[in-house]
Amino acid sequence: MLRISKLTDYGTVVLAHLAHSGAAYASASEVAAATGIGLPTVSKLLKTLARAGLVNSIRGAQGGYRLARDAGRITAAEVIDALEGPVSITECSASDSHCDLEAVCNVGSAWQRINVAIRRALDDISLADLARANAPTPRFHFAGTPVSVERTEK
Amino acid sequence: MLRISKLTDYGTVVLAHLAHSGAAYASASEVAAATGIGLPTVSKLLKTLARAGLVNSIRGAQGGYRLARDAGRITAAEVIDALEGPVSITECSASDSHCDLEAVCNVGSAWQRINVAIRRALDDISLADLARANAPTPRFHFAGTPVSVERTEK
DNA sequence: CCAAATAGGACTAAACTAGTCCCCTTTAAC
């Protein structure tokens, strides 16, 4: 179910390594060696992350990458957005795709709401959290009006 | 980001229609006509949902489908599981796929935790909720130990 | 100038998705 791509997963590994490197710039080759991910792939990831503003880069010899901000201030949602683009949980909730069933559907908006909710949750998870293994499993639950409470109105 | 497949989305529409039909059995053709989704697709969806135990079916002439339980007792997580299979948020957190980076990674477990957390949330959303349009957007947040709180320990 | 790097994007093979189709079994109605 609900899947993020392998590249996003790798991206997290790469970012976690940069978090570990602190303020020093690390080259793509260094990161590749340290993480065991192929250099071309690491390179591609870092380029994308740089364009998204999550990492800073220096070109030329002795160049490299480092986190643009503290690991505690980079969110899981940003990482996903950077590497997967602004894809939505359902196709018909994406900007312009106009689903034929709209009139009949009545459902899309619910998935959209779930989508928004999940995004909010991911906004609360930092790269620092992701990089820290063995932390206790967080618990989501609904706040405010619980969506699972039946309303008697039609 | 975090996407469910179009088929799962359709599946929800189909289930929502069955929820509306109540205890009566509706044929795949009826559902297709009512939802505007192609008959072969509806048929495929209903077969899958029947195998997953979310709908009951009667074969033969005058046969059809209806929800196996009350719409309030079918969860979004079940629908996703039935239609997308037990896929996990990251590849390496799936049962047997053995990621080479495991030793280096340290990250997988975090996504896994997020995965579990999202699943829990989806367990709290019923088909009845999904079928009801225009409900207020639910709000997720972390309960217990907030994962975004930095710990000073290394 | 040269070598080490990043920037950007083209390209390809593999995997997955969505959708269709076919043949079988079950069952109600005539």
Added chain:
DNA sequence: GTTAAAGGGGACTAGTTTAGTCCTATTTGG
């Protein structure tokens, strides 16, 4: 009992997406 309506179970295919590689700039330290 025959027929037609309906579900059961897959096989198959076109299209899309993903993952990964590679090539050609451009930048910059020595």
